[in-house]
Each structure stands twice: as C-alpha cells, then as structure tokens.
Amino acid sequence: MGISTQLRQTLVGTTVVGAFFGALCALGSFAFYSEYGPRIAGAPHDTWANVFHAIGTFFWVTVGIIGAFGLLPSAVSFALSRLSREASNSSSKRTRDKPRAA
Template identity: 85%
Template sequence: MRIPTQLRQTLIGTTVVGAFFGVLCALGSFAFYSEYGPRIAGAPHDAWAKTFHAIGIFFWVTVGIVGAFGLLPSAISFALSRLFRKASNISSKRTREKPRAA
C-alpha cells in the first residue's frame, strides 16, 4: 500500500516536532528526578532507572504528539472526504435520472 505524499509529510513533520518535545520532557524528567527523586518515595533512584524513565517519557510524548496532531486530523479529514464524496455521488445520481417529457 502506498502512503500519499501529504500524509507522509504530515507524519514526518509531527514526528520531528514530537521528538523535539519528547527530548525536552525527557531531559526535564531526568533533571527533576535527579534533584527531587531522593525525597519522593516511589521515584526511580538509581541512574539506570532514571534513564529508562526518561526514555519512556520521550517515547510516549512523541507517540502522543504524532497521534494527536498527525494521525487524528488526517483520519478525520479522510473520513469527512469519504462521507462528502459519497453524498456527492448520491446527489449527482438523482439529478441525472430525471424523467423525460413524453
């Protein structure tokens, strides 16, 4: 299956933006847990746990942004275009089938 060019560009753009914000959130999470983690009971305490937590935050932020700003608007647009195209085809069939005058 071939992905249309516009959808491909939308996904690439939202992935880049999502990765940027994901890096910011991951660095913020790592810095927060490095500074305040020892005082929080359920926080990751060793360096590997903080790193894996930051990687998880990066992943979920990136996926969330791609889903919310890339896939969801594209799916809504696709569904509406299908709906309007189908309605347009039905109305054009009605106008073509006019009875002839005898």
C-alpha cells in the same frame, strides 16, 4: 495503495516536532527525578531507572504528538472527504434518475 505525499510530509513533520518536544520532556524528567527523586516515594531512585523513565517519557510524548497532531487530523480529513464524496455520488445518482421535464 501507497501513502500520499501530503500524509508522508505530515507524518515526517510531526515526528520531528514530537521528537524535539519528547527530548525536552525527557531531559526535564531526568533532571527533575535526579534532583527531587530521592524525596518522592515511588519515584525512580536508581540512575538506570531514571534513564529508563526518561526514555519512556520521550517515547510517549513523541507518540502522543504524532497521534494528536499528525494521524488524528489526517484521519478526520480523510473521513470527511470520504463522506463528502459518497454524499456527492449519491446526490448525482438521484438527479440522473429523474426524468426531464418536457
């Protein structure tokens, strides 16, 4: 079973938007911890630690946006259509089994 065109477009679109907002959050995280990190206990102090923290921020923001705005609505839509189809099939079976009135 392949991926439908609509789902593919939804995933590509949310990936692009997620990557954009992930990049903004990563740059903001990098700038914030570069400026204020030495004053915050437990914050990444080294430049490489700051870079890896920004990469992690980019990854999690991107994955979160794909999940929240791409996969979750598609899964809910798929589940509702499946339930509707099953309910429709069961109701049509019930109406076919009834004898016709003469």
